[in-house]
Ligand code: 4AD
């Protein structure tokens with residue numbers, strides 16, 4: 089038996105005989121030679137099957153192989169600058185595992201609804217594969233980076249008893265003993281308890297919003313990375329945000345360049361993503377918008393179009409701080425010199441990708457927080473545990489949530505968030 093190799097690492101085996109286990113991407117024939125493009129999940133390689141090198145049975149099998157048939161092929165690795173990927177395999181043996189039925193996704197154009205209905209197969213296409221590998225890299229790199237910075241991973245529950253980000257976007261479900269449970273909109277409140285226990289924590293998991301919005305920036309289920317830090321203020325948060333985002337982008341540029349090339353991403357838009365990021369206040373953003381002819385009242389939230397106008401001004405993510413307190417969540421701390429403003433930040437990605445991070449310094453004063461719960465009409469009894477964090481050793485603290493799909497969509501340069509997650513959940517999509 090030859091050693092089993094992955095296509096990604098095939099360069100280590102030049103001149104040796106290896107076995108590749110995969111699926112047929114495409115094939116062409118020319119006389120007594122078959123050229124099979126084989127993928128194995130880590131890459132694709134051209135496999136040359138010559139009649140003279142394999143058994144008659146194996147050679148005949150190549151003609152039965154359809155697109156996506158599974159197969160195991162053994163051969164000698166050859167470096168060839170002209171081959172896609174730089175290597176090819178000269179087959180000495182080939183075994184079919186299953187001959188695939190006629191594959192629904194062909195190289196011709198399919199509409200988005202058809203592709204989404206076949207998401208379970210579409211995942212195998214080179215662009216989708218590239219996006220999801222970058223997603224995996226972003227998540228793994230975030231874990232590594234935060235661990236190196238001394239953060240403890242702290243998993244928040246998905247079933248929760250109350251709202252965190254406003255009651256209008258809650259998914260509810262029946263729970264035991266006539267109770268209602270809500271799917272978590274954010275792990276933040278629990279992360280705050282974690283920060284008081286461990287100093288620096290982060291949660292990374294799925295979050296849910298019953299958003300009736302059909303935009304390309306909204307999913308009903310999305311993943312969020314939420315660091316939360318004790319003894320930290322808004323300034324500390326801005327540094328963490330720009331360091332983390334830069335690290336993620338630079339790491340993808342270094343380790344997932346091949347995937348960025350498959351996606352034909354303009355790398356010159358990612359290369360400048362390094363600290364410091366521009367910081368502008370909400371007031372300045374309003375001035376900027378008005379100077380561009382946008383009619384917007386002070387106190388209005390920035391919509392997608394406004395975010396794009398602001399972010400187009402910069403080549404790096406723009407950190408917009410100090411939004412009006414009244415349009416932000418109940419837990420945000422007011423600025424001491426301007427109590428109508430929140431000590432908060434929205435990080436707007438360049439190229440119109442919109443808000444990738446939302447975060448703030450938290451209200452750490454017990455009385456103030458109680459008043460905010462009342463203002464927001466939130467049932468205090470559900471938040472007694474959260475108020476305890478202000479009763480027992482309250483400290484200034486801050487955190488943010490980074491949307492994984494928005495970050496991945498931006499890094500990949502793809503138009504819609506639905507391709508940045510394996511199985512997107514949207515208003516009208518629960519299948520497959
Ligand atoms: O600004 P948001 O709502 O903030 C929070 O949930 C805070 N509790 C986070 C925290 O401070 N720990 O959401 C944070 C990020 C947004 O910037 C965006 O990237 C993403 O989550 N996000 C969505 N992504 C996809 N679909 C949606 N419907 C999203 N809503 C928010």
Ligand code: MG
Pocket residue numbers: 434443445446
């Ligand atoms: Mg937000």
